Amino acid sequence: MASLRRIAVATSSAIIRLTSFVFLRWIPGHHFVPLVVTSLLVYLSSIFSLLKDTQPHQSQTTKARGSNRHKSGPSRAKAGDSVVNTLLTGLPSARWPLWTRITILINVALAVLTLDFLTRGVLLHSTTDVTFSRVGYVSPTTANLVFREPDSARLPVTVMFQEVSEMSQDWHEEGIVYKLDNTTDFTTTVTLTDLTPATHYRYALSNNKSGTFTTAPSPETPEAKRLSFVTSSCLKPNFPYNILSHPLRVPGLEQMTDALAKLPKLLRPAFMLFLGDFIYIDVPWRFGSSMEHYRSEYRRIYSSPSWNHRPEGNRAIDLPWLHTLDDHEIQNDWSQGNKTAPYPAAADPFIHYHVRANPPIPQAPFAHPDNVTYFAFAQGPASFFMLDTRTYRTEPSHQNSTIIGHPQLQSLLTYISTPEPAGVHWKIISSSVPFTKNWHVGTTDTWGGFLDERRTVFEAMWRAERDLGIRIVMLSGDRHEFGATRFPDPELNLGPDQLLPNTAGLGLHEFSVGPLSMFYLPVRTYHQRDSEDVMVKYAPNGNSKFGLIDIADEVEDIGSTAAAPVRARSSVLTYSLYVDGEVVWKYRLSVPLDRDTSLHGPSLPPGRVVEDDIPDLSWSVVLGTVVGRLPELTKRFVEMVNDLFFQLADRLRKIERLD
Structure with missing residues (x-):
């Protein structure tokens, strides 16, 4: 069973990557900056805590590597200790310390880019002297x-x-x-x-x-x-x-x-x-x-x-x-x-x-x-x-x-x-x-x-x-x-x-x-x-x-x-x-x-x-139309449930002679 710290690392890493991408390339909404910064703090504190815990285990693993090499490799692989897993999830790897550093740098870099977009124009271009x-x-x-x-x-x-x-x-x-x-x-x-x-x-x-x-x-x-x-x-x-x-x-x-x-x-x-x-x-x-x-x-x-x-x-x-x-x-x-x-x-x-x-x-x-x-x-x-x-x-x-x-x-x-x-x-x-x-x-x-x-x-x-x-x-x-x-x-x-x-x-x-x-x-x-x-x-x-x-x-x-x-x-x-x-x-x-x-x-x-020259139909148009109509469909569904509830209450009132 995954520990809470590993869950925190994987979750915060996913939030950093998703929200920074949306913020920088899709919609620069004001909700995303606090999410990125907060998630980065959670990610760094959790991953460094995990790294400290894996250091003694890593030294013991090194001593036993010669006698248990063939057994260790497959077991680690089964545990998901791979370069791809580290890069995708942001989780640390005892076997791949370099890629662990790289995945940390990726998340830090995304947060830095988010702050750069937010502040560079304001900090470097006060424009008080613009003509x-x-x-x-x-x-x-x-x-x-x-x-x-x-x-x-x-x-x-x-x-x-x-x-x-x-x-x-x-x-x-x-x-x-x-x-x-x-x-x-x-x-x-x-x-x-x-x-x-x-x-x-x-x-x-x-x-x-x-x-x-x-x-x-x-x-x-x-x-x-x-x-x-x-x-x-x-x-x-x-x-x-x-x-x-x-x-x-x-x-x-x-x-x-x-x-x-x-x-x-x-x-x-x-x-x-x-x-x-x-x-x-x-x-x-x-x-x-x-x-x-x-x-x-x-x-x-x-x-x-x-x-x-x-x-x-x-x-x-x-x-x-x-x-x-x-x-x-x-x-x-x-x-x-x-x-x-x-x-x-x-x-x-x-x-x-x-x-x-x-x-x-x-x-x-x-x-x-x-x-x-x-x-x-x-x-x-x-x-x-x-x-x-x-x-x-x-x-x-x-x-x-x-x-x-x-x-x-x-x-x-x-x-x-x-x-x-x-x-x-x-x-x-x-x-x-x-x-x-x-x-x-x-x-x-x-x-x-x-x-x-x-x-x-x-x-x-x-x-x-x-x-x-x-x-x-x-x-x-x-x-x-x-x-x-x-x-x-x-x-x-x-x-x-x-x-x-x-x-x-x-x-x-x-x-x-x-x-x-x-x-x-x-x-x-x-x-x-x-x-x-x-x-x-x-x-x-x-x-x-x-x-x-x-x-x-x-x-x-x-x-x-x-x-x-x-x-x-x-x-x-x-x-x-x-x-x-x-x-x-x-x-x-x-x-x-x-x-x-x-x-x-x-x-x-x-x-x-x-x-x-505008295409009328594509998979993105269909998907976008469905997603775009979700608020309207949700409202209709709530109204339908509300109407059914009052119809049922009205029938119950008549059946039970509550009037």
Whole structure:
């Protein structure tokens, strides 16, 4: 019978190896670090105790080795004293002392790697002296520029810009920043003005920071008929963990930069719509909740060498970034409003690093402008409403629960119902969390926990598509998976065959994508339950995922009359899903521009898949689906047992005449 110490050694060794692998390569959860460290302490104390006990036995064995060699070997083998056993279980071997040392070193090394991933970036990169500059919202005539300069010796900072053109080499001075201090973490936002639409510019600061950007086209110009942009969510440096990598390197950011650099100039994105979890304050470990802790996480992300992975003009830092807020910039599954700690501390760097450079707030915010963190703008053929689903939300799944708050809801409904000017054919609404309730893990943290409010918003969207002839698309993140979902208008009265999973078709469409660089879930947590949320496509795999949205005028088939196809000028949106730097799926939606050609069918044509390289079925998909549905199946089983118990109690009451 195995001793308790041997059981402790084998068990703690297994925990170290399993949890460190999961932590470093799969999910960097905060529960794993204490497990690894505690298991290592148990393992070392137990194995050294065993080694001390085996030393006298080992000397006696050595004396008797000559006379009992043949007998000893087989008996040891039967006892499991082998190199393989030692390496697999972590148990000591009296016969193989070298391999005993190696297996101890393996477990110690795994614990050291775990602590390295947890602490190297924090200990070696305090980033208090980091300087950077980036571009935020860019309009036809302005561009918001954020920079940080903590060194007073480099002040004042002069901000200049020039048109990138052989015809003009003149530099224009926008202004001079004389003072930066800790009240804004040494950051400021400068707006470059009097710019020319659809023009490529370079900016330069006197502290040696520079970059490029392109202004948006003027409305109703030929250039305004086309728009490309990218969207994603969730960043975590050096994950999956690589000991040889810079601790602040973001692999997914580099993969995206490489992929975008291969695109033709016509498809180069105008901006990144980043939908939350730019930092992970509580993953893998929360080191504090003060304002300085939150600020330091933003500085670490902006210190990543991945921003400058390519030459100027193709760098990720040269792409204008627009930001929404999600939970890991505050606290996991945050729903305590904007007054409860740690929200005020978390909001400070979000405002200085992101909000100041974001687009303007809606024209009708229904709240004081200083308290608004949702945004609206138009560019080319689309207008945008960037929701804040964290700051104003209440606890989910209660009567009158709200995910966006009453003022933001009224502002959103006003935006949805307002006709767009000529040339704008798309309303794009971004949310940090998905609208669909098809995700069955953490559903209440999404719009699935606020279904009454979701219904109000959907009814306004369906009405706008019918009455305004405009198409509404929803973009979201958060889930570390990709899911495309459509929400058919009940007035369409679609048949059952049009509501099956994995079908393109009619309805509002949502594309939820992430992470840009983080873990993904190997278990399948997304599936269709009813005909309200119809699954179009689900793609969980990949540590780096982003969507490229391209909108352009084309001639499209929008339906048919008799045998003749109906062709019409259309504004066509193509959504391209990138996984680990490669396009794996494309989907198209369109808005007919000649309204009279679509009188005999739905005003908006169905969506259609134009490319699909994602395998639908494999053993890993099947296994992942089964594991992913365990929580739901367990809940159903408990409910079934509960119902049977009360049915039995009711029958017993009647039989025994207890009433």
